Amino acid sequence: MSKPNQPAAMEQNPADIAREAFRRLALRRISPTPEAYRDIYYEIAGIAPPPPPALQAPTAAPEARPDPGPELMLYQFANRLADQPGDLSEFGRRLNRAVKGRDWDGYARTLAQLAERPAPKKGIDLAELPDGEQTKQLRDMLARTLTFAVASLLNTNPVLAMEAEALGAATKEAHSDAALAEIGSRLKQLCYQIELRSGDQGEQQELLLRLFRLLLENVSGLLDDDSWLRGQIDMVQELISGPIDSRKLEDATRSLKDVIYKQSQLKHGLSDVKLTVKNMMMTFIDRLGQVATSTGDFHEKIGGYSEKIRNADKISELNEILDDVLKETRIVQSEALKARDNMVMARQEVQDAEARIHALEAKLQHMSELVREDQLTGSLNRRGLDDVFEREMARADRRGTPLCIAVLDLDDFKRLNDTYGHIAGDGALKHLVKIVKETIRSMDVVARFGGEEFLILLPETTIEAASQTMTRLQRELTRHFFMHDNEKVLITFSAGVALRRPGEDQTELVKRADKAMYQAKQTGKNRVVIAD
Numbered sequence: 001m002s003k004p005n006q007p008a009a010m011e012q013n014p015a016d017i018a019r020e021a022f023r024r025l026a027l028r029r030i031s032p033t034p035e036a037y038r039d040i041y042y043e044i045a046g047i048a049p050p051p052p053p054a055l056q057a058p059t060a061a062p063e064a065r066p067d068p069g070p071e072l073m074l075y076q077f078a079n080r081l082a083d084q085p086g087d088l089s090e091f092g093r094r095l096n097r098a099v100k101g102r103d104w105d106g107y108a109r110t111l112a113q114l115a116e117r118p119a120p121k122k123g124i125d126l127a128e129l130p131d132g133e134q135t136k137q138l139r140d141m142l143a144r145t146l147t148f149a150v151a152s153l154l155n156t157n158p159v160l161a162m163e164a165e166a167l168g169a170a171t172k173e174a175h176s177d178a179a180l181a182e183i184g185s186r187l188k189q190l191c192y193q194i195e196l197r198s199g200d201q202g203e204q205q206e207l208l209l210r211l212f213r214l215l216l217e218n219v220s221g222l223l224d225d226d227s228w229l230r231g232q233i234d235m236v237q238e239l240i241s242g243p244i245d246s247r248k249l250e251d252a253t254r255s256l257k258d259v260i261y262k263q264s265q266l267k268h269g270l271s272d273v274k275l276t277v278k279n280m281m282m283t284f285i286d287r288l289g290q291v292a293t294s295t296g297d298f299h300e301k302i303g304g305y306s307e308k309i310r311n312a313d314k315i316s317e318l319n320e321i322l323d324d325v326l327k328e329t330r331i332v333q334s335e336a337l338k339a340r341d342n343m344v345m346a347r348q349e350v351q352d353a354e355a356r357i358h359a360l361e362a363k364l365q366h367m368s369e370l371v372r373e374d375q376l377t378g379s380l381n382r383r384g385l386d387d388v389f390e391r392e393m394a395r396a397d398r399r400g401t402p403l404c405i406a407v408l409d410l411d412d413f414k415r416l417n418d419t420y421g422h423i424a425g426d427g428a429l430k431h432l433v434k435i436v437k438e439t440i441r442s443m444d445v446v447a448r449f450g451g452e453e454f455l456i457l458l459p460e461t462t463i464e465a466a467s468q469t470m471t472r473l474q475r476e477l478t479r480h481f482f483m484h485d486n487e488k489v490l491i492t493f494s495a496g497v498a499l500r501r502p503g504e505d506q507t508e509l510v511k512r513a514d515k516a517m518y519q520a521k522q523t524g525k526n527r528v529v530i531a532d
């Protein structure tokens with residue numbers, strides 16, 4: 001505010017002093033003459049009154065300054081007020097007119113109106129007026145909010161944080177409409193930017209949480225067996241399911257660290273166990289291979305298993321391989337283990353000795369079987385069959401191998417006899433035995449059971465294989481006809497096959513096979529029926 005040239009005591013606020021002077025005149029019910037005003041004015045200002053001035057009529061020269069003294073002061077006050085912006089200037093002009101017209105009542109009325117004038121309205125240049133107490137507080141609060149609160153909340157975005165601080169500083173200085181309008185627009189822009197960023201941040205947080213949940217689900221998928229770890233994972237999932245705060249995140253991190261530590265321990269332990277099992281199995285297979293060198297394709301299979309074990313990377317795979325190995329091993333196991341050391345040490349000697357023994361045995365067997373043969377067909381007779389039966393049952397029991405028999409009966413043999421004669425019938429029986437011997441294995445034995453009925457003994461044979469052998473024999477008979485007087489005679493037979501039950505004797509077994517053979521007869525002949 002520019003200051004006029006006037007006494008020191010007046011420098012404080014002549015308008016206020018003038019206003020107070022008129023208030024006191026009114027209170028004391030004193031007429032507002034210049035003299036009365038002057039006395040009270042100097043009383044309020046606390047200075048000695050000057051000697052009475054010689055008044056000069058302001059009407060004589062309207063633009064001329066009045067003489068110094070109260071009128072001059074009233075004149076000066078009016079002029080200064082007229083220089084003020086807004087409605088103050090109108091008050092100034094009215095006071096000026098009153099001074100010039102020496103209309104002291106009018107001057108007093110105008111001053112009273114000035115005193116009662118409401119607070120300045122919007123539109124007055126605030127730069128020229130001091131802040132009210134509330135405005136000051138509000139301005140301060142806004143500046144602090146921007147400088148400290150908003151700026152520190154924006155610490156992840158330095159550009160916006162700096163703008164918030166700059167706005168805080170500008171708010172303290174902005175006293176004009178234009179400055180406030182500019183701050184308002186910058187504030188609006190800042191709010192818009194913050195809103196944008198907070199949307200992005202929320203989206204990023206959601207994406208991170210989704211990623212985290214996905215990881216947790218995968219980790220828990222790896223932990224089928226461990227209830228402790230599953231509990232930890234569930235806890236972490238529960239922690240992040242609700243609203244997230246830093247405490248919850250800390251808890252989740254701690255729990256997850258425990259899980260990761262335990263998991264790494266488990267993984268380490270698991271690979272150790274796998275390696276140990278692998279090595280154990282390799283050693284086992286190597287030893288088995290050494291023991292079983294003479295067991296032909298078993299040895300090759302064992303080699304294959306070693307390779308499989310080397311390539312296996314799951315315990316479950318190793319288990320499957322071990323099962324297969326054990327299955328293969330079971331057959332040779334008992335013999336292989338019994339003869340293990342001797343076989344390795346003196347394999348060649350054993351093989352030679354075995355060969356000699358076999359030759360000798362075969363010779364002996366042939367000789368003994370001569371008196372046990374059926375004279376017509378060359379198959380075993382019943383006595384021979386009984387001996388072989390006894391031997392094969394004992395062997396099957398010892399080895400735990402299956403033993404099957406088949407009972408064969410030629411179909412319509414009576415008609416053949418009747419048609420071609422008995423000699424032809426005999427020839428047909430011999431032809432049958434010849435084809436049987438060519439079809440069955442060397443270890444199988446055929447015996448004539450009586451009349452046109454035969455029995456075939458099939459050691460180490462499953463019931464399915466026995467049945468297939470009989471069907472194959474029927475096929476062979478249709479391919480190799482019995483020839484009588486250059487005539488092709490088709491011989492067929494019906495058969496019943498039976499697998500010996502554990503401990504079952506010869507009579508029971510033959511009875512079951514016989515029953516099955518009769519079923520084959522009754523259901524059309526030239527058939528094979530498996531006994532119950």
Ligand SMILES: Nc1nc2c(ncn2[C@@H]2O[C@H](COP(=O)(O)OP(=O)(O)OP(=O)(O)O)[C@@H](O)[C@H]2O)c(=O)[nH]1
Pocket residue numbers: 409410411412413414415417421422423424425426450451452521
């Ligand atoms: N040539 C000859 N015939 C025999 C011999 N032993 C038994 N037979 C005959 O074989 C025939 C058996 O006849 P059946 O028991 O009625 O049986 P089938 O005619 O074969 O009739 P199905 O068994 O029902 O097919 C009888 O005629 C016996 O005489 C033998 O050593 N030589």
